[in-house]
Amino acid sequence: MPSSTSSSDLQGFERSVPGIPWLPTLALVASLTMVLLVGWELAMRNLGLQPGDLDDGRAYWTEERRKLNAGPRDPLVIIGDSRILFDTNLETWKELTGRRPIQLALMGANAEPILHDLASDEHFAGLLVIGTAEFSYFSHDAGSMPDVIEYMNRESPSQRIGHYLYRAASRHLAFLDSNYTLFTLIERHPWRERENVKGPYLDVWKISEAYDGRQTYLWSRLERDAELRRHAEEVWVDIFAGEAVAAELVDEVSARSRAAIERIRARGGEVVWVRPPSAGPILATERARYPRREVWDRLVRDTGSFGVHFEDFPAMRQYEIPDSSHLSRASAVEFTEAYVRELLENVPWLQERHGDDVRNRKVTPLEAHRRAPRAP
Amino acid sequence: MVFNSLTFVVFFAIVLALHNLPFEWRVKKFNLLFASYLFYAAWNPPFIVLLWMSTVVDWLVARKIHRQEDQRRRKAWLIVSIALNLGFLGFFKYWNFALENWQAFMATFGVDYQPPEWNILLPVGISFYTFHSMSYTLDIYWRRVEPIPRLSDFALFVAFFTQLVAGPILRTSDLVPQLARPRTATRDQLGWGLALMTLGLFEKVVIADGALAPVTDMVFGAAHTVGAMDAWLGTLAFSGQIFCDFAGYSTIAIGAALCLGFHIPNNFRAPYAAIGFSDFWRQWHISLSTWLRDYLYIPLGGSHKGVGRTYVNLMITMLLGGLWHGANWTFVLWGGMHGIFLSVERWLKGVTARWGLPNGFAFKLLLALLTYVLVNLTWVLFRSESLASAQSMFSAMAGLRPGAASLLPTVKVLETALCIGGLLCAHLYMRDRQFETVVAGAPRALIVATWTLMVFAVIITQGTGDAFIYFQF
Numbered sequence: 001m002p003s004s005t006s007s008s009d010l011q012g013f014e015r016s017v018p019g020i021p022w023l024p025t026l027a028l029v030a031s032l033t034m035v036l037l038v039g040w041e042l043a044m045r046n047l048g049l050q051p052g053d054l055d056d057g058r059a060y061w062t063e064e065r066r067k068l069n070a071g072p073r074d075p076l077v078i079i080g081d082s083r084i085l086f087d088t089n090l091e092t093w094k095e096l097t098g099r100r101p102i103q104l105a106l107m108g109a110n111a112e113p114i115l116h117d118l119a120s121d122e123h124f125a126g127l128l129v130i131g132t133a134e135f136s137y138f139s140h141d142a143g144s145m146p147d148v149i150e151y152m153n154r155e156s157p158s159q160r161i162g163h164y165l166y167r168a169a170s171r172h173l174a175f176l177d178s179n180y181t182l183f184t185l186i187e188r189h190p191w192r193e194r195e196n197v198k199g200p201y202l203d204v205w206k207i208s209e210a211y212d213g214r215q216t217y218l219w220s221r222l223e224r225d226a227e228l229r230r231h232a233e234e235v236w237v238d239i240f241a242g243e244a245v246a247a248e249l250v251d252e253v254s255a256r257s258r259a260a261i262e263r264i265r266a267r268g269g270e271v272v273w274v275r276p277p278s279a280g281p282i283l284a285t286e287r288a289r290y291p292r293r294e295v296w297d298r299l300v301r302d303t304g305s306f307g308v309h310f311e312d313f314p315a316m317r318q319y320e321i322p323d324s325s326h327l328s329r330a331s332a333v334e335f336t337e338a339y340v341r342e343l344l345e346n347v348p349w350l351q352e353r354h355g356d357d358v359r360n361r362k363v364t365p366l367e368a369h370r371r372a373p374r375a376p
Numbered sequence: 377m378v379f380n381s382l383t384f385v386v387f388f389a390i391v392l393a394l395h396n397l398p399f400e401w402r403v404k405k406f407n408l409l410f411a412s413y414l415f416y417a418a419w420n421p422p423f424i425v426l427l428w429m430s431t432v433v434d435w436l437v438a439r440k441i442h443r444q445e446d447q448r449r450r451k452a453w454l455i456v457s458i459a460l461n462l463g464f465l466g467f468f469k470y471w472n473f474a475l476e477n478w479q480a481f482m483a484t485f486g487v488d489y490q491p492p493e494w495n496i497l498l499p500v501g502i503s504f505y506t507f508h509s510m511s512y513t514l515d516i517y518w519r520r521v522e523p524i525p526r527l528s529d530f531a532l533f534v535a536f537f538t539q540l541v542a543g544p545i546l547r548t549s550d551l552v553p554q555l556a557r558p559r560t561a562t563r564d565q566l567g568w569g570l571a572l573m574t575l576g577l578f579e580k581v582v583i584a585d586g587a588l589a590p591v592t593d594m595v596f597g598a599a600h601t602v603g604a605m606d607a608w609l610g611t612l613a614f615s616g617q618i619f620c621d622f623a624g625y626s627t628i629a630i631g632a633a634l635c636l637g638f639h640i641p642n643n644f645r646a647p648y649a650a651i652g653f654s655d656f657w658r659q660w661h662i663s664l665s666t667w668l669r670d671y672l673y674i675p676l677g678g679s680h681k682g683v684g685r686t687y688v689n690l691m692i693t694m695l696l697g698g699l700w701h702g703a704n705w706t707f708v709l710w711g712g713m714h715g716i717f718l719s720v721e722r723w724l725k726g727v728t729a730r731w732g733l734p735n736g737f738a739f740k741l742l743l744a745l746l747t748y749v750l751v752n753l754t755w756v757l758f759r760s761e762s763l764a765s766a767q768s769m770f771s772a773m774a775g776l777r778p779g780a781a782s783l784l785p786t787v788k789v790l791e792t793a794l795c796i797g798g799l800l801c802a803h804l805y806m807r808d809r810q811f812e813t814v815v816a817g818a819p820r821a822l823i824v825a826t827w828t829l830m831v832f833a834v835i836i837t838q839g840t841g842d843a844f845i846y847f848q849f
Contacts, residue, residue: 015565015630015639018816022567025824032828033835040836158377158384158418165382175836182837183586183791191786199785 041175048221049174056107056210057178058145059163062152064102064214068124074269074353075126076101077118079111081143083276084131086208086218086326092336096344097354101129103214108144108204110136112253115271117149119260125267127349131274132299133325134290138245138253179206204235207326217329223322232323233281240285250295254302261303270349273300273307274339277316280324306346308339377418379573379628380581380834387415388632391537395636401558405532408636415537416500423499426464427535433460434509435530438516442523450517457513461506468498473703501541503700507667509534512548514671521548529555536638538629542622544643544663551638559637571827572631578830579624583799586837587791588617594783596759599768603780607772610784611752613792614759616799619647622661646803648751651743653717656751668697690722691715701758706766710757717750744804 045051054060068075076093078084078101085105094100104114111130118124136143170176178184187200205228210216222228261271275296278286290296292309300307310316316338319331327335343350377383391411395404417424437457444450475491482489512530515521524530533551534540561569595602595610602610626643633640643663650656657665673693679686691712698711733739756773760766771777784792806814815823 015634016810016812017562017564017568018812020816020820020823022564022571025820025827026567026570028824029827029831032824033831036828036832037835040832156377156419157421158381161386161418162377162381162383165386169382176838178838181586182582182833186791187785187787189787191790193786194782194784194789197782197785200787 037175041173044175044177044180047180048219048225049177049180050209051170051172051174052211053174053177053209054167054170054211055177055179056208056214056216058148058151059155059159059166060210060214061104061106061145061148062155063163064104065152067102068118068121068126073123073125075099075124076129077124077126078103078105078129078131079114079118080105080129080131080274081109081111081133081136082107082208083133083278083326084129084274085214085216087276087332087335088131089333089336090213090215092333093340096337096340097350099354100213103216105131106143106145106148107208108136109148110139110141110143112137112256113142113146113149115257115260119263122267124264125269127347128264128269128271129274129343130271131276132296133276133278134245134286134295135240137299138249138290138295140249177206198238202235202238204239205231207232207323217332218322218326220329223320223328229322232325236282236323236325237285240282240289242289244289244291245295247294250298254299257299258303261305270347271303271305272343272347273303273305275307275309275311276335277310277319277321277327278325279321282324306343308342310335313338313342377415379625379632380577380585383418387411388635392635396560404558405528405555408537409528409532409535412532412535412537412540416535416540419500420497423497426468426499426502427505430461430464430505430509431531431534432527433457434513434534435524435527438513438523441513441516454513454517458510461510465502465506468496468502470699470703471496504543504545505534505540507545507664511545511667511671515548521552524548524552536633538633538636538638539626539640542625542629543661544626544629544640545667546640546663550641554638561635561637565634565637569631569634569636572634573628574631574827574830574834576624576627576629576631577834579620579627582830582833582837583795584617584620584624587795588613588620591784591788591792592617592759594788596761596765596769598783599760599765599772601777601780602769602772602783603777604772604775606780606783607769609789609792611756611759611769611773612796614755615648615748615752616792616796618755618758619644619799646806648748648800649744649803649807650747650751651740652721652747653714653750654721656747657714657718664697664700668693672696686722687719690718694718704761705763706757706760709763709766710754713754713757717754741804748800 193199320328440453591613623644645659647660676689694711694715698707701707756769
């Protein structure tokens with residue numbers, strides 16, 4: 001925009017200032033903005049957003065990933081996609097094993113690049129739990145945050161400080177949520193679309209809430225709001241649709257995974273697989289596209305790892321899955337207890353490090369649920 | 377750090393507070409210098425060494441040039457400065473590009489040359505501070521300015537955080553005289569500075585990142601499959617994105633400096649209301665176009681060495697100007713297109729001088745729209761990641777892909793139409809007006825409402841963009 005400048009002989013430019021009382025105007029603007037923000041904050045809380053929900057992202061992931069290098073060589077680490085992320089209660093893990101895992105699963109992520117990153121990290125010799133939705137893992141695509149490792153390697157000091165400031169603000173302000181920005185809200189209107197165009201209405205909306213240490217759950221409003229559940233399920237059906245997975249892709253992924261796992265084992269680490277529950281039309285699609293025998297069983301067998309598949313345990317089929325893809329918060333606690341106990345029973349690496357006294361410690365799901373961190 | 381971040385909000389509040397404490401001017405300047413280095417190091421601390429080297433060498437060389445009477449020695453010292461500055465720039469920005477082209481060149485002779493892999497990171501803003509610093513030694517060489525006595529003043533001139541990484545590219549005479557005496561903003565300057573910062577943030581966060589960047593990314597990411605309408609919408613969106621991104625940065629820089637009591641010249645006016653390309657370059661990235669004019673075009677001879685040489689000088693200037701923007705042939709061709717348009721315009725002006733062309737509003741509007749359309753064609757090259765991708769976009773825009781499926785959702789079409797329509801109207805309205813005059817004449821209620829809504833929109837948009845487009849240059 002044009003703006004006037006005038007030269008003065010020794011002092012360089014002198015910009016002119018429009019002749020209105022700027023400080024009183026500024027005070028008025030600040031007051032009105034504050035009123036609008038309070039209104040916006042109340043509106044967002046009314047929609048189910050909560051202060052303390054930390055709006056998980058790559059900076060939070062990086063913070064957790066760095067703990068691996070700073071801590072002992074044999075940590076418990078979880079990688080995978082949104083299912084293992086939402087369906088795992090980290091406190092339950094701690095109650096059962098004495099240690100809280102580092103949560104490195106990411107929404108919409110293919111865990112394979114992260115597996116290779118950890119396989120290349122000579123410092124890592126821990127237990128790696130890979131949560132697998134076949135759709136995410138058997139894919140040529142790195143998923144929704146393909147640059148997370150690059151971000152970690154190049155995170156600038158200002159980005160890190162910005163992350164800490166944003167987190168501090170998020171503890172008090174509900175509206176600081178990337179799923180509820182101005183343009184996201186505009187795009188959620190069901191506009192009439194041009195022919196053959198898939199609009200942002202069918203994008204993934206807010207489905208999670210996250211707390212310290214990346215303890216993440218399915219968004220509590222989703223458990224209550226039938227319309228949101230319907231939308232989420234519609235989106236999953238759309239995303240998961242497709243042809244049956246190619247045998248070559250299964251071969252390639254299994255071979256690459258085996259090689260990475262062998263590197264971890266060579267250092268004294270171990271890797272296990274977990275297949276969290278899904279239901280309804282999503283599970284039907286998954287069964288059709290990724291037949292268990294050719295995909296899951298093959299992966300577990302080829303990698304020589306122990307695996308927990310929810311369909312092998314009748315109790316795990318009974319959980320509440322509001323959007324057919326992720327467990328409710330209460331079910332996540334129960335599922336965590338169930339699969340961790342299976343791991344304790346069957347994985348020597350875990351048994352060696354967590355003796356009977358810890359393994360047999362009884363924690364009821366409800367007790368763990370009560371202890372789990374939640375929004376203030 | 378980027379202007380649109382919480383880190384900068386905290387940083388700037390501290391700098392502003394320190395600057396208004398009753399310290400000596402010498403201490404305040406030191407604070408600003410320290411803050412500027414902190415601002416730069418917040419990206420990648422080791423690169424600050426480059427900035428220091430460039431600063432110290434140019435300051436010392438400028439003194440040598442000034443004291444030296446022997447013209448050959450003066451020139452030798454100048455070459456030292458230029459070699460150092462362009463050497464850094466060349467290595468960090470163009471080394472990989474040179475290797476790739478050498479590899480391709482050798483391949484034409486059947487030689488399979490495999491260059492070693494260099495993982496070179498581009499220091500943020502190196503193109504800006506290199507030009508910034510080099511202009512000083514060149515001005516000293518041409519005896520346009522006196523040497524700056526204090527290294528700390530020169531260091532602050534080079535590193536002043538408001539324009540360090542993305543301009544405006546300041547000249548010695550723009551800032552150094554302002555360092556001579558204590559400066560703090562008056563209350564009105566502070567308020568107006570904050571208003572300018574809000575406007576810049578609104579342009580960047582809401583329009584560039586929020587509304588237009590997703591459209592641009594979608595269309596240019598699918599350059600090989602889009603149809604004519606989507607290709608044009610994507611290109612128009614990019615025209616708005618790059619203006620709001622870059623002019624937004626400059627406006628924030630000007631506002632931030634004003635809050636501290638410093639006056640920085642404009643970098644943009646109303647370029648999309650320009651009539652012709654020479655007019656466009658008087659209104660777009662003014663500090664770069666004048667830099668290229670004063671330190672490249674005129675030293676090459678400008679328009680004083682004959683008609684043919686003038687066109688050659690224009691083309692050299694614009695091709696190098698294009699290359700300055702990035703290590704890619706797309707940028708070189710972008711500069712080349714601007715050079716051709718400028719040359720054609722110059723020729724047409726000579727041919728049509730006696731034709732008595734109409735001078736009414738409608739004719740000017742037609743020319744302005746024609747200029748805008750042609751500028752958009754050049755933006756295709758600027759935004760495309762490769763020449764093949766640019767070629768695909770041009771094909772799509774020319775309607776050579778009739779069966780292509782639609783791409784952009786309705787909401788994105790509406791956002792683009794609204795933003796670009798608004799931007800063009802604003803530029804046409806502001807073409808012959810001063811921004812300050814327009815604001816001064818506006819009802820106060822309108823100013824308060826606009827300012828409030830801009831702040832509110834910036835906050836609730838929560839931009840996710842980590843950088844301004846021009847940081848990469």
